[in-house]
Amino acid sequence: MRYSIPEDVLYQELPGEAVVLNLATAEYFHLNSLGRAALELIRKGADRRTMEETLTREYNATPEQIRLDLEAFLKRMTELKLVTTMSEA
Amino acid sequence: MKRSDTPPVSSFFLALEAWWALLWAAIVIRVPFGRQMILRRAINNGAIIRRNRHGNLGSWVIRRAVGRGARFHLKSMTCLEQSLALVWMHRRRGLAATLRIGSRRDGAVLRFHAWVVDPESMPWELNDQENPFVPLAPVTCG
Numbered sequence: 001m002r003y004s005i006p007e008d009v010l011y012q013e014l015p016g017e018a019v020v021l022n023l024a025t026a027e028y029f030h031l032n033s034l035g036r037a038a039l040e041l042i043r044k045g046a047d048r049r050t051m052e053e054t055l056t057r058e059y060n061a062t063p064e065q066i067r068l069d070l071e072a073f074l075k076r077m078t079e080l081k082l083v084t085t086m087s088e089a
Numbered sequence: 090m091k092r093s094d095t096p097p098v099s100s101f102f103l104a105l106e107a108w109w110a111l112l113w114a115a116i117v118i119r120v121p122f123g124r125q126m127i128l129r130r131a132i133n134n135g136a137i138i139r140r141n142r143h144g145n146l147g148s149w150v151i152r153r154a155v156g157r158g159a160r161f162h163l164k165s166m167t168c169l170e171q172s173l174a175l176v177w178m179h180r181r182r183g184l185a186a187t188l189r190i191g192s193r194r195d196g197a198v199l200r201f202h203a204w205v206v207d208p209e210s211m212p213w214e215l216n217d218q219e220n221p222f223v224p225l226a227p228v229t230c231g
Contacts, residue, residue: 008128025121026124
């Protein structure tokens with residue numbers, strides 16, 4: 001599954017974290033290091049599996065832990081309409 | 090340098106226009122679709138749309154009018170509402186103005202603030218360099 005970032009979403013990096021704000025919904029979310037890395041992968045067009053593999057390598061964590069963290073992150077971001085799911089071609 | 094002033098009558102009508110602009114801003118940002126459209130337009134760089142047909146009406150005159158307009162509303166106008174009114178009033182007169190929305194960490198709280206930058210004239214309130222709020226920018230995918 002792939003995700004995209006709606007055009008109404010604004011982003012800013014702050015020291016040690018980042019903020020995403022959706023203008024349409026006025027919902028915002030602040031991201032930790034993993035969230036920033038995940039959002040960067042979404043921005044580059046990575047699919048879910050690629051994101052899991054990349055983050056597992058980068059964060060030296062178990063694939064299961066990364067999968068759970070990423071799932072929770074994407075679920076929350078989707079609920080807040082800060083990312084949207086794209087149907088696979 | 091002495092600033093040119095507007096006559097009292099013009100000043101009154103300008104404040105009245107600001108009052109309506111503030112009211113409209115307060116309404117439109119509470120409507121999801123309106124908020125989306127209006128904020129997107131305001132955040133995009135405000136190129137000079139048409140010639141300034143209001144002579145040398147300065148940015149500070151508009152700011153003062155918005156300040157006056159805000160004082161005569163029943164609710165206190167937020168920074169976003171005031172900034173939107175400012176952007177509209179500037180652009181209506183062919184003056185460039187761009188909305189900025191920024192955030193900053195204040196202890197455990199994440200604070201947001203809206204302001205206007207006007208590349209054509211003196212910065213007002215807070216400019217990008219002095220502002221402790223970091224402006225948010227659209228995400229570019231690809």
